[in-house]
Amino acid sequence: MTSVTARAPGRVNLIGDHTDYNGGLCLPFAVPMSTTTVARPRGDDRLRIRSKAFPKSWTGRLDDLTLDGRDTIPDWVRYVTGVLWAAREDGWPLPGLDLVIDSELPLGSGLSSSAALECSVAIAVGTLVDRPLDPGSRQPLAELCRRAETEYVGAPTGGMDQLASLLGKPDHAVLIDFADLSVRQVPLALREAGLVVLVTDTGTAHQLAGPDSGYAQRRAECDAAAAVLDLPRIGLAWADDLSRLEDDVQRARARHVLSESARVEDVLAAVAAGDWTAVGAILTASHTSLRGDFDASTPALDLAVFTAVDAGALGARLTGGGFGGSAIALVEEERADVVREAVDAAFADAELATPTHLTVLPSAGASVSRSG
Numbered sequence: 001m002t003s004v005t006a007r008a009p010g011r012v013n014l015i016g017d018h019t020d021y022n023g024g025l026c027l028p029f030a031v032p033m034s035t036t037t038v039a040r041p042r043g044d045d046r047l048r049i050r051s052k053a054f055p056k057s058w059t060g061r062l063d064d065l066t067l068d069g070r071d072t073i074p075d076w077v078r079y080v081t082g083v084l085w086a087a088r089e090d091g092w093p094l095p096g097l098d099l100v101i102d103s104e105l106p107l108g109s110g111l112s113s114s115a116a117l118e119c120s121v122a123i124a125v126g127t128l129v130d131r132p133l134d135p136g137s138r139q140p141l142a143e144l145c146r147r148a149e150t151e152y153v154g155a156p157t158g159g160m161d162q163l164a165s166l167l168g169k170p171d172h173a174v175l176i177d178f179a180d181l182s183v184r185q186v187p188l189a190l191r192e193a194g195l196v197v198l199v200t201d202t203g204t205a206h207q208l209a210g211p212d213s214g215y216a217q218r219r220a221e222c223d224a225a226a227a228v229l230d231l232p233r234i235g236l237a238w239a240d241d242l243s244r245l246e247d248d249v250q251r252a253r254a255r256h257v258l259s260e261s262a263r264v265e266d267v268l269a270a271v272a273a274g275d276w277t278a279v280g281a282i283l284t285a286s287h288t289s290l291r292g293d294f295d296a297s298t299p300a301l302d303l304a305v306f307t308a309v310d311a312g313a314l315g316a317r318l319t320g321g322g323f324g325g326s327a328i329a330l331v332e333e334e335r336a337d338v339v340r341e342a343v344d345a346a347f348a349d350a351e352l353a354t355p356t357h358l359t360v361l362p363s364a365g366a367s368v369s370r371s372g
């Protein structure tokens with residue numbers, strides 16, 4: 001094989017945030033925008049990694065793929081070398097590689113540009129070295145990418161984004177139960193119902209990596225709550241257990257996690273019944289919980305969410321980690337422009353920079369587009 005081109009999409013999380021690392025439920029779907037990696041094997045042990053988004057390419061050697069070796073590697077390159085590091089740890093026989101990356105996903109926007117990058121590299125390189133990449137083999141691949149992000153990049157994320165990118169399917173969402181890591185593609189016929197998801201990027205990039213990020217703090221608070229209850233993860237608690245948490249902050253974080261998983265189940269029931277009004281109301285309730293109990297929202301996210309609802313969206317919420325990034329609104333297709341304009345006007349009134357918008361529908365997961 002002389003080269004492989006693979007694409008992996010970003011994701012929107014319809015509902016179920018901050019549940020993955022807590023052993024709860026989430027319901028993301030793949031979006032149409034993706035990251036593409038062209039991988040070519042080399043005859044030597046060199047690595048050359050170039051992204052069209054950055055002026056400088058990075059060159060190194062296979063032996064540089066160690067945890068100690070990562071410190072001199074630029075931040076964005078670590079998402080790539082992290083995948084190569086994890087792949088080697090899993091025994092993939094990697095040759096030297098030329099990798100060229102191109103992305104339609106804005107960085108730090110909450111659409112999982114990092115998972116898309118990791119998954120496109122994993123699928124491209126996995127194809128070159130003959131790894132099984134059929135849908136049944138993709139969960140271990142998602143885990144490899146998550147390890148790259150957690151253990152190598154140092155962003156303690158939970159694994160939802162990689163599973164959505166690798167297992168997305170048009171007109172379906174990916175239901176993931178992190179209690180037992182089971183995954184199911186569930187129909188989400190937004191198109192048929194005349195609905196779209198309007199994504200509003202607030203332009204305040206969120207940062208998941210590092211021990212001081214809001215994300216890492218929330219994770220630590222959830223782990224502390226689980227430890228008090230003597231559970232491996234707080235999502236495995238029962239609602240009755242909450243009263244045993246004496247710390248108000250821990251109790252609020254835990255309440256969000258448990259109520260959010262329950263909302264995922266409620267959304268599944270409402271989707272199955274075709275009750276999109278109910279779906280919308282549950283999405284907005286999720287935002288209220290993420291904003292209050294989980295304290296992961298920002299004024300710009302709140303403005304995007306509540307303006308969208310006032311302008312006629314069925315429901316809206318921040319999506320992903322929060323602390324910046326994007327909000328989503330479930331909206332009738334013909335109302336999307338009105339909602340978008342209302343959000344822009346509200347941002348202008350608040351003297352915030354004009355946000356950017358996308359409309360998305362559940363789309364295909366990662367694939368190899370060319371090899372030869």
Ligand code: GLA
Nearest residue numbers: 017018157158159160320321
């Ligand atoms: C980020 C992480 C995910 C998940 C969400 C919050 O997107 O990468 O693993 O924890 O935040 O639901």
